[in-house]
Amino acid sequence: MNLQKKVDFTVDWLRALANNAGADGLLVGVSGGVDSALVAFLIKKAFPENSLGVILPCKSNPQDQVDAKTVVEAADLKHIQIDLSAAHDEIFGGVQQAAKEKGDLYEDRQRLGDANLRARLRMSTLYTVAANYNYLVVGTDNAAEWHLGYFTKYGDGGVDCVPIANLTKGEVRQWAEWIGVPQSIIQKAPSAGLWEGQTDEEEMGTTYEKVDLYLKGKEIPEQDKQIIEQLHKRSAHKRQMPPKPPLFK
Ligand SMILES: Nc1ncnc2c1ncn2[C@@H]1O[C@H](COP(=O)(O)OP(=O)(O)OC[C@H]2O[C@@H]([n+]3cccc(C(=O)O)c3)[C@H](O)[C@@H]2O)[C@@H](O)[C@H]1O
Numbered sequence: 177m178n179l180q181k182k183v184d185f186t187v188d189w190l191r192a193l194a195n196n197a198g199a200d201g202l203l204v205g206v207s208g209g210v211d212s213a214l215v216a217f218l219i220k221k222a223f224p225e226n227s228l229g230v231i232l233p234c235k236s237n238p239q240d241q242v243d244a245k246t247v248v249e250a251a252d253l254k255h256i257q258i259d260l261s262a263a264h265d266e267i268f269g270g271v272q273q274a275a276k277e278k279g280d281l282y283e284d285r286q287r288l289g290d291a292n293l294r295a296r297l298r299m300s301t302l303y304t305v306a307a308n309y310n311y312l313v314v315g316t317d318n319a320a321e322w323h324l325g326y327f328t329k330y331g332d333g334g335v336d337c338v339p340i341a342n343l344t345k346g347e348v349r350q351w352a353e354w355i356g357v358p359q360s361i362i363q364k365a366p367s368a369g370l371w372e373g374q375t376d377e378e379e380m381g382t383t384y385e386k387v388d389l390y391l392k393g394k395e396i397p398e399q400d401k402q403i404i405e406q407l408h409k410r411s412a413h414k415r416q417m418p419p420k421p422p423l424f425k
């Protein structure tokens with residue numbers, strides 16, 4: 177299947193999903209990164225009049241907002257912006273204060289708690305916006321992130337559908353190029369933007385190039401293979417519904 181047909185198929189799939197759900201359209205959180213940029217273009221194609229980009233800075237690098245604006249303008253996508261910094265301060269500061277009063281504040285766990293709260297505040301906000309518009313929330317996980325569990329459970333992983341979850345990062349860039357995402361966005365180093373200087377590849381301990389090769393069944397160095405297999409195993413719970421005990425006999 178050529179790229180045009182694959183894109184059309186994905187757009188039709190998105191439209192059918194929303195129609196079957198009784199939703200009026202689709203929205204996505206737009207970060208300024210390439211994954212959400214591609215999804216922004218896809219939802220605009222699926223619902224030209226009923227699609228929305230939501231820009232949600234949360235103590236973020238100001239350049240991300242500039243990039244996010246570039247994306248919505250290039251996609252000609254209607255957008256809104258809500259700053260989550262004060263909400264984050266309120267909740268994260270409140271948790272830290274309460275734990276400190278009990279003598280229970282674990283310094284080495286703060287960065288991840290802070291980061292994942294940002295992703296979960298975004299999820300809550302996207303669903304609040306979705307309720308107003310009667311839209312579905314569209315996820316942006318690609319195949320590498322999905323396989324490694326490189327997302328926040330019920331944060332950026334808390335969505336109604338994951339239309340690009342079968343695409344490797346290389347394919348995301350290829351689709352993005354084809355669909356018209358600006359080069360400056362395609363060439364940015366992938367980052368969750370959850371703390372200053374964070375990059376996906378540094379945190380994962382391997383590269384998207386190697387993960388993509390692995391997912392295509394190609395040989396990669398043993399060390400990278402081990403990292404990928406360990407991350408995949410450890411994150412199995414994120415790709416399943418919450419476990420419940422077996423029924424009583
Ligand atoms: N076996 C198990 N069965 C059931 N639940 C289990 C579990 N193991 C952990 N858990 C639960 O899962 C939690 C850990 O998962 P989670 O909260 O997701 O936290 P975690 O996987 O530790 O962190 C999320 C990772 O995703 C990255 N991320 C987040 C957001 C966006 C992006 C991006 O690329 O933009 C990347 C982030 O930088 C970080 O590396 C535990 O606190 C626990 O509650």
Ligand SMILES: Nc1ncnc2c1ncn2[C@@H]1O[C@H](COP(=O)(O)OP(=O)(O)OP(=O)(O)O)[C@@H](O)[C@H]1O
Pocket residue numbers: 204205206207208209210211212213230231232233234236240298316321332365366367368369376
């Ligand atoms: N500032 C933000 N505003 C709105 N949504 C955001 C913001 N930051 C992150 N998100 C959402 O979280 C998702 C996960 O981020 P992730 O970094 O994996 O994707 P990306 O930024 O689109 O691409 P890349 O991985 O190349 O940085 C984003 O695609 C987006 O939907």
Ligand SMILES: [Mg+2]
Pocket residue numbers: 207208209210366367368369
């Ligand atoms: Mg990003």
